[in-house]
Amino acid sequence: MFARLLCLLLALSPTPAFAGQVAVRATDPEELSLQAFLLALETSISTMDRARWIDLLSATADRDQAREFFDAMVPQGITRVVVKERDRFPLQGSLPGEGYRLVVEVFIETGPRGRIATWQVDIRRPRGDDIGRQPWRIVTQDRLASIEGLHRLALNPEKQFAARNLVLKAVDFELRLPTGDVFVADTPEGVTALVLIGDGTMVFQPAPKEERGQLKLFAGTESLETPFTSAFVRVSPFEFEQRFKDDMLEPATLDSRQYRRGLDAFDNNITKSFVLDLSDLSRDTWSLLPQPGDFVAEVNTRRFDNVTYARSIGEAEDVTMFQRERKRNIAAYASEQKLASRGRFFDEDHLVDYDVLDYEIDASYYPDRQWMEGRTRMRLRARSHSIGVLTLRFADSLNVSSVVSDEFGRLLFLRVRNQNSVLVNLPSPVARDFPMSLTITYSGRLERQRIQDESVDVDFSDGNALESRDQRSAQPDDLPFVPSEPKWLFSNRNYWYPQNQVTDYATAKVQITVPYEYQVVSSGILDPFSPAAAAAAPVEGSTRVIPRVSYSFTTPQPVRYLAFLVSKMSRVDTATVALDIDVKSPGAPDMRGAHTLQEQLNRLNQIVTTAPTVGGRNTIQLSVDANKRQENRSRDAIGTAAEILRLYAGLIGDAPYGALTLAMVEDELPGGHAPGYFAMINNPPPVTPFNYRNDPAMFQGFPEFFLAHELAHQWFGQAVGWKNYHEQWLSEGFAQYLAALFAKERRGEEAFRDVLRQFRRWAIDDSDQGPVYLGYRLGHIKGESKVFRSLVYNKGAAVLHMLRRLVGDDAFFGGLRQFYAANRFKKAGTDDLRQAMETASKRDLTRFFERWIYDNAIPRLRFSSAVEGQELVVKFEQTGDVFDIPVTVGITYVDGKTAEFIVPVTEATTETRFPLTGAVRSVEPNVDDAAVAHFERR
Numbered sequence: 049m050f051a052r053l054l055c056l057l058l059a060l061s062p063t064p065a066f067a068g069q070v071a072v073r074a075t076d077p078e079e080l081s082l083q084a085f086l087l088a089l090e091t092s093i094s095t096m097d098r099a100r101w102i103d104l105l106s107a108t109a110d111r112d113q114a115r116e117f118f119d120a121m122v123p124q125g126i127t128r129v130v131v132k133e134r135d136r137f138p139l140q141g142s143l144p145g146e147g148y149r150l151v152v153e154v155f156i157e158t159g160p161r162g163r164i165a166t167w168q169v170d171i172r173r174p175r176g177d178d179i180g181r182q183p184w185r186i187v188t189q190d191r192l193a194s195i196e197g198l199h200r201l202a203l204n205p206e207k208q209f210a211a212r213n214l215v216l217k218a219v220d221f222e223l224r225l226p227t228g229d230v231f232v233a234d235t236p237e238g239v240t241a242l243v244l245i246g247d248g249t250m251v252f253q254p255a256p257k258e259e260r261g262q263l264k265l266f267a268g269t270e271s272l273e274t275p276f277t278s279a280f281v282r283v284s285p286f287e288f289e290q291r292f293k294d295d296m297l298e299p300a301t302l303d304s305r306q307y308r309r310g311l312d313a314f315d316n317n318i319t320k321s322f323v324l325d326l327s328d329l330s331r332d333t334w335s336l337l338p339q340p341g342d343f344v345a346e347v348n349t350r351r352f353d354n355v356t357y358a359r360s361i362g363e364a365e366d367v368t369m370f371q372r373e374r375k376r377n378i379a380a381y382a383s384e385q386k387l388a389s390r391g392r393f394f395d396e397d398h399l400v401d402y403d404v405l406d407y408e409i410d411a412s413y414y415p416d417r418q419w420m421e422g423r424t425r426m427r428l429r430a431r432s433h434s435i436g437v438l439t440l441r442f443a444d445s446l447n448v449s450s451v452v453s454d455e456f457g458r459l460l461f462l463r464v465r466n467q468n469s470v471l472v473n474l475p476s477p478v479a480r481d482f483p484m485s486l487t488i489t490y491s492g493r494l495e496r497q498r499i500q501d502e503s504v505d506v507d508f509s510d511g512n513a514l515e516s517r518d519q520r521s522a523q524p525d526d527l528p529f530v531p532s533e534p535k536w537l538f539s540n541r542n543y544w545y546p547q548n549q550v551t552d553y554a555t556a557k558v559q560i561t562v563p564y565e566y567q568v569v570s571s572g573i574l575d576p577f578s579p580a581a582a583a584a585a586p587v588e589g590s591t592r593v594i595p596r597v598s599y600s601f602t603t604p605q606p607v608r609y610l611a612f613l614v615s616k617m618s619r620v621d622t623a624t625v626a627l628d629i630d631v632k633s634p635g636a637p638d639m640r641g642a643h644t645l646q647e648q649l650n651r652l653n654q655i656v657t658t659a660p661t662v663g664g665r666n667t668i669q670l671s672v673d674a675n676k677r678q679e680n681r682s683r684d685a686i687g688t689a690a691e692i693l694r695l696y697a698g699l700i701g702d703a704p705y706g707a708l709t710l711a712m713v714e715d716e717l718p719g720g721h722a723p724g725y726f727a728m729i730n731n732p733p734p735v736t737p738f739n740y741r742n743d744p745a746m747f748q749g750f751p752e753f754f755l756a757h758e759l760a761h762q763w764f765g766q767a768v769g770w771k772n773y774h775e776q777w778l779s780e781g782f783a784q785y786l787a788a789l790f791a792k793e794r795r796g797e798e799a800f801r802d803v804l805r806q807f808r809r810w811a812i813d814d815s816d817q818g819p820v821y822l823g824y825r826l827g828h829i830k831g832e833s834k835v836f837r838s839l840v841y842n843k844g845a846a847v848l849h850m851l852r853r854l855v856g857d858d859a860f861f862g863g864l865r866q867f868y869a870a871n872r873f874k875k876a877g878t879d880d881l882r883q884a885m886e887t888a889s890k891r892d893l894t895r896f897f898e899r900w901i902y903d904n905a906i907p908r909l910r911f912s913s914a915v916e917g918q919e920l921v922v923k924f925e926q927t928g929d930v931f932d933i934p935v936t937v938g939i940t941y942v943d944g945k946t947a948e949f950i951v952p953v954t955e956a957t958t959e960t961r962f963p964l965t966g967a968v969r970s971v972e973p974n975v976d977d978a979a980v981a982h983f984e985r986r
């Protein structure tokens with residue numbers, strides 16, 4: 049039934065699922081009669097008495113069909129039944145109050161087994177009949193959906209085993225227990241859970257080199273062997289025999305003290321994985337069985353507290369180790385078996401069961417109560433060849449009251465504990481390309497999204513586009529400070545609307561209603577008659593009402609995710625930005641012969657005005673909204689933003705979104721956030737206790753850097769996404785690099801070099817923490833988000849600049865445009881960039897990306913130079929792995945003149961000659977700090 053319940057591996061503790069159901073008016077005679085009917089229904093099931101069911105039928109009902117239904121739906125051996133009404137509609141062709149169509153959920157326990165079904169029961173009140181104890185009669189009954197295979201697991205008190213050199217193996221992982229006690233929880237299919245108690249050893253030896261590097265950061269060793277005192281293991285019962293050799297477990301006499309220890313371990317761990325939340329149907333813990341191949345071990349180690357190892361064969365990275373309590377990922381990678389089936393790279397989209405095409409969201413938000421009420425209609429299309437369960441990401445704190453599809457009517461849904469997930473069960477599996485519309489209704493408390501990169505969740509690692517500065521690098525001062533104007537941001541992290549399991553490009557219409565004193569900025573273009581007055585909301589327990597206003601937005605182009613921001617803002621300015629995109633231009637000019645950096649940079653301007661375009665859009669509607677105290681600053685921002693947009697559109701040859709709203713808000717921490725169609729920029733309140741020096745994202749003397757970075761995300765990060773968390777550097781690296789190009793444009797070569805110097809310094813300082821390709825996991829183990837920004841942002845940008853200097857400007861900007869155009873409104877990977885750049889430059893770039901992105905070493909270059917006649921001879925020697933690394937050599941002549949040239953260092957030894965124009969005073973490698981390398985002079 050559940051083909052893929054990956055997220056269940058990480059389930060934690062209960063949350064209510066079914067809330068806001070049919071209101072019960074217990075004093076209403078009609079209501080009482082319907083409840084009496086449901087009780088009669090429940091009794092006929094719990095007593096397994098078909099005759100009682102038949103007694104409930106109306107005179108005209110098909111008795112054979114009813115008998116068949118009952119026999120198929122009601123098993124023998126029932127121990128408990130719960131029937132809950134979920135929906136009620138007037139029955140077609142009936143007078144009011146004469147008939148209803150009821151949708152009921154029926155939970156049936158047969159001892160330790162459970163099943164849930166959704167039934168549709170049409171009932172009618174017979175006219176003039178003897179109505180007996182309750183007046184309702186069944187006309188028809190049908191099954192809409194069911195979920196089977198639920199188990200209430202218990203540690204078997206009758207079975208105890210003595211471990212005899214027990215070794216339990218999974219990929220790169222072992223639990224060894226030479227002697228000790230073992231208890232089991234079994235099902236009719238076999239053992240599915242075990243508890244090991246005793247002095248054991250946990251061994252974890254990840255195969256990939258970069259994972260060993262991360263393990264070393266966590267444990268101080270690349271190959272972990274550590275003592276444990278107890279372990280809880282889940283396996284598929286069908287695999288138990290294979291995993292345990294006969295002589296490892298010897299039946300032992302029962303020891304109640306040890307059993308109690310085992311029970312403690314069992315109770316502490318059983319709810320952590322493979323558990324569904326049945327809410328009002330049952331408060332017990334109901335588990336699913338792991339699929340064959342899946343394996344989870346919760347290990348209580350002496351040195352590292354509780355550590356979880358999981359193998360989940362459905363995941364692209366099927367081997368993981370993490371610390372649940374600390375939400376800390378230690379390892380996540382593909383096993384050899386997985387690599388053989390999927391190849392080295394993966395696209396998270398290939399694992400999803402459906403595509404979302406379009407959203408219509410109508411939500412109200414009350415900032416004072418942090419309360420949301422909403423209805424989202426989503427159009428989707430099945431991707432798997434057969435799909436029976438749709439998994440939606442949706443905030444745990446929002447209670448779903450109904451999920452209705454145009455195709456199937458009301459659908460059965462369940463929430464997975466603490467997973468921000470809703471599982472929607474389809475009555476029958478649908479085939480690939482099947483189109484569906486779902487409408488989800490919900491309400492609940494929803495807190496704003498915090499601007500913090502550090503605590504990325506274990507299972508979904510989309511730390512995208514949320515720029516934040518580490519609070520620890522901000523130092524309090526003695527000044528009294530002014531608190532920031534409050535704001536409420538809802539974006540990719542807090543699942544404020546139902547969405548796919550991964551980001552998914554879709555168009556949308558979004559309407560957000562707020563109390564009238566607030567303004568809303570959202571993904572999309574503000575509709576012409578928006579904002580508009582909305583119905584006032586009553587205040588509970590009072591006669592007062594809250595006047596409200598609605599903001600409506602449309603996104604004609606697809607966005608990766610939707611976001612909105614609520615704050616007290618006003619519109620400061622609007623402008624139409626004309627872009628330098630020549631739609632008819634055949635292509636970029638030939639730039640051969642531009643050898644020096646200056647020549648190349650000069651030629652770049654020619655490309656800007658003659659670039660081919662993707663979308664042919666020639667304007668962007670730019671608006672600026674601001675908090676009151678930020679209005680002055682914001683008036684300057686519109687001009688700068690227009691300049692930035694013009695530069696980027698020219699370089700890339702396209703503007704993906706036709707409108708952009710800049711929200712200038714206040715925050716003690718600088719930073720911002722950039723969904724499609726808008727950018728939120730944090731500005732310090734007038735007096736703030738923090739300063740933000742010494743952070744990888746701060747560039748002294750270049751205050752526009754944040755704005756330039758955030759605006760670049762419209763192209764990279766939004767229009768071009770990334771295939772999985774490993775590829776996030778494509779978004780941040782390009783945003784950082786485009787911002788650096790703007791620095792050069794606005795403030796000149798020195799400002800640009802100052803930025804390059806900082807890129808290099810951060811890249812060198814933090815590269816020992818892992819390769820750029822680890823994405824959000826960089827710095828994650830030690831909770832240092834600075835490391836993530838040093839490498840994913842700054843080293844990423846430095847690598848792009850080195851690539852540009854290696855292949856030349858025409859190839860680089862041509863390749864960039866090609867890469868962008870091919871991946872617009874799609875997710876891209878490093879390999880896509882490599883191929884675009886290889887095509888444009890006609891050279892093999894495998895080693896370039898291998899060293900700079902997938903590995904983390906910093907090259908060491910030995911440099912020497914000598915004057916031979918009228919020529920300068922420079923020589924670079926690489927010790928260790930050979931990198932492709934362009935180095936700018938600067939010459940200072942005796943007369944004070946200077947010259948620079950780029951040496952593409954691509955061999956263990958590279959020697960080049962340059963003509964001299966006078967007597968040389970000095971020669972210096974890497975004068976522009978563009979090469980991320982250590983230099984030694986000989």
Ligand SMILES: [Zn+2]
Binds near residue numbers: 514515758780783
């Ligand atoms: Zn960014």
